[in-house]
Amino acid sequence: MSSVMTTVTNFFTTTDPLFLWLSGGALGLLVVATLIGAVLAYRVRTPAGRDTVRNLNARIRSWWVMVALFAAAMLLGSVVTLVLFALLSYLALREFITLTPTRRGDHAGLFLSFFVVVPLQYWLVGTGWYGLFSIFIPVYVFMALPSLSVLGADTTDFLTRTAKAQWGVMLAVYCTSHAPALLWLDIPGYSLPGALLLLYLMTVAQLSDVFQYVFGKLWGKTRLSPGISPSKTVEGLVGGGLSAIAIGTGLHVITPFSPLQAAGMSLVIVTAGFFGGFVLSAMKRDLGVKDWGTMIEGHGGVLDRLDSVVFSAPLFFHLTRYWFT
Amino acid sequence: MIPLLQPALRHGLLGLTRLLVGARASWEGSAPADVPRIYFANHTSHLDTLAVMAALPPALRARTHPVAALDYWGGSALRRLVAVGCLNALLVDRTGKATAEVMDAMAAVLESGQSLILFPEGTRGDGTVAPFKSGLYHLAQRVPAAELVPVSIENLHRVMPKGMPLLVPLICTMRFGAPLDVVEDEDKAAFLERARDALVSLSRPQTQSGTQPDSQSDSKSTGQRTAR
Numbered sequence: 001m002s003s004v005m006t007t008v009t010n011f012f013t014t015t016d017p018l019f020l021w022l023s024g025g026a027l028g029l030l031v032v033a034t035l036i037g038a039v040l041a042y043r044v045r046t047p048a049g050r051d052t053v054r055n056l057n058a059r060i061r062s063w064w065v066m067v068a069l070f071a072a073a074m075l076l077g078s079v080v081t082l083v084l085f086a087l088l089s090y091l092a093l094r095e096f097i098t099l100t101p102t103r104r105g106d107h108a109g110l111f112l113s114f115f116v117v118v119p120l121q122y123w124l125v126g127t128g129w130y131g132l133f134s135i136f137i138p139v140y141v142f143m144a145l146p147s148l149s150v151l152g153a154d155t156t157d158f159l160t161r162t163a164k165a166q167w168g169v170m171l172a173v174y175c176t177s178h179a180p181a182l183l184w185l186d187i188p189g190y191s192l193p194g195a196l197l198l199l200y201l202m203t204v205a206q207l208s209d210v211f212q213y214v215f216g217k218l219w220g221k222t223r224l225s226p227g228i229s230p231s232k233t234v235e236g237l238v239g240g241g242l243s244a245i246a247i248g249t250g251l252h253v254i255t256p257f258s259p260l261q262a263a264g265m266s267l268v269i270v271t272a273g274f275f276g277g278f279v280l281s282a283m284k285r286d287l288g289v290k291d292w293g294t295m296i297e298g299h300g301g302v303l304d305r306l307d308s309v310v311f312s313a314p315l316f317f318h319l320t321r322y323w324f325t
Numbered sequence: 326m327i328p329l330l331q332p333a334l335r336h337g338l339l340g341l342t343r344l345l346v347g348a349r350a351s352w353e354g355s356a357p358a359d360v361p362r363i364y365f366a367n368h369t370s371h372l373d374t375l376a377v378m379a380a381l382p383p384a385l386r387a388r389t390h391p392v393a394a395l396d397y398w399g400g401s402a403l404r405r406l407v408a409v410g411c412l413n414a415l416l417v418d419r420t421g422k423a424t425a426e427v428m429d430a431m432a433a434v435l436e437s438g439q440s441l442i443l444f445p446e447g448t449r450g451d452g453t454v455a456p457f458k459s460g461l462y463h464l465a466q467r468v469p470a471a472e473l474v475p476v477s478i479e480n481l482h483r484v485m486p487k488g489m490p491l492l493v494p495l496i497c498t499m500r501f502g503a504p505l506d507v508v509e510d511e512d513k514a515a516f517l518e519r520a521r522d523a524l525v526s527l528s529r530p531q532t533q534s535g536t537q538p539d540s541q542s543d544s545k546s547t548g549q550r551t552a553r
Binding site for chain 1: 347
């Protein structure tokens with residue numbers, strides 16, 4: 001216990017006051033949001049209103065998870081963050097493959113995807129071996145999966161099966177692994193912990209989701225594509241996106257970016273996050289389901305909560321790496 | 326025996342099962358209740374018993390006994406520890422030499438107010454449900470007070486297909502259906518067919534095992550769900 005206390009004490013005495021203010025602010029915001037959600041859940045009467053509040057509360061709960069992940073990253077170190085993200089990748093891949101038709105011939109390749117590709121990709125992140133980290137899945141796994149499947153000598157839906165397995169690994173493992181990889185970026189002149197970049201990505205992506213939802217509910221009229229995602233509206237996208245970019249610009253103090261650069265980065269995160277959610281919704285429609293899973297009872301699966309981060313993480317990582325390291 | 330070994334091993338096994346196959350319970354037609362029940366399930370893989378046990382609420386799990394083969398699970402001290410010590414299994418002789426004793430042992434569990442898990446197909450299927458063996462009928466005749474609850478194990482045959490040593494993690498759902506109605510003077514064949522039908526009608530088409538659409542926002546106005 002005393003070592004935990006020492007860690008906590010050291011954390012508060014050695015950490016930048018700016019960072020403490022920010023974490024305090026984030027925590028306060030979450031508590032307020034949770035209280036509002038609880039009051040709304042108690043007061044709302046109509047079925048449609050109840051659905052909206054339930055959805056909002058699910059999003060607030062996923063914030064808490066994000067904050068908990070981030071706190072674990074700060075207090076327990078980067079290896080814990082890596083293990084947590086590896087677990088998220090594993091669970092997301094499990095959701096994806098569960099909904100994907102597979103045949104006997106795919107079995108060996110899928111086994112490798114779960115028990116070799118996931119640990120290896122995160123090990124590559126942890127060793128900082130950028131060269132292999134960035135091509136391991138798009139090159140080696142890309143070829144290994146169909147090579148293993150073809151040994152099953154079963155041509156039924158071969159292209160479809162292969163493509164779906166490759167997509168699963170790309171989304172759940174490759175794209176997701178770029179979020180914790182931010183902790184290993186070595187940025188000259190940037191003295192704050194790398195976990196703050198991860199916090200920045202998560203905050204902008206999640207706030208963008210929530211603001212788009214809230215703006216859409218309040219002022220949304222023009223539906224973007226009712227056949228794919230009925231809750232997405234033009235008003236929500238513009239209002240929510242701009243709000244998230246404004247906050248992302250304000251948060252430039254925890255990044256190596258200037259305010260203008262931070263605005264550009266936020267624009268990238270918001271745009272990629274929007275398309276991530278949109279593309280994954282289209283896939284769900286194609287597969288005939290509403291949610292990727294039931295991990296969080298009634299609130300969908302891991303992929304439902306990660307969809308915006310899945311697309312924005314690799315872009316944010318590569319832009320930051322290219323221009324700031 | 327080390328006192329904490331069995332609970333630790335039990336939690337470890339059930340936790341590992343959840344990490345691999347999710348083992349989500351979906352009560353559709355019956356609710357969890359501490360009454361004597363015969364849960365009868367389709368046999369899809371080696372993980373069936375663990376998955377059904379992991380899906381049961383802890384209070385019921387402690388009073389539920391999977392019926393397992395004595396020749397395999399009684400074969401070594403370790404297997405016996407896992408089956409009997411961790412999973413409360415009732416080991417039965419399936420050679421046919423001691424049918425009366427087996428029936429007595431199963432009936433005794435039900436008469437003491439506890440429950441059983443049975444796999445009446447007797448053998449592992451490949452996603453289809455084979456005809457039932459007659460043990461279920463005789464047990465139901467012997468203890469008419471016990472509820473017969475069908476449990477459809479979904480997706481688990483994809484996790485570990487027959488003859489495949491490797492395991493692919495997928496989310497598996499246990500669907501607990503409505504208890505079978507009691508029908509007076511039903512003959513054996515009709516009863517077994519009815520029980521099997523109850524199990525088959527519980528299962529959903531595979532690869533579409535996600536949450537069915539409900540009233541939440543995203544489910545409205547789809548109009549283009551693909552049927553496979």
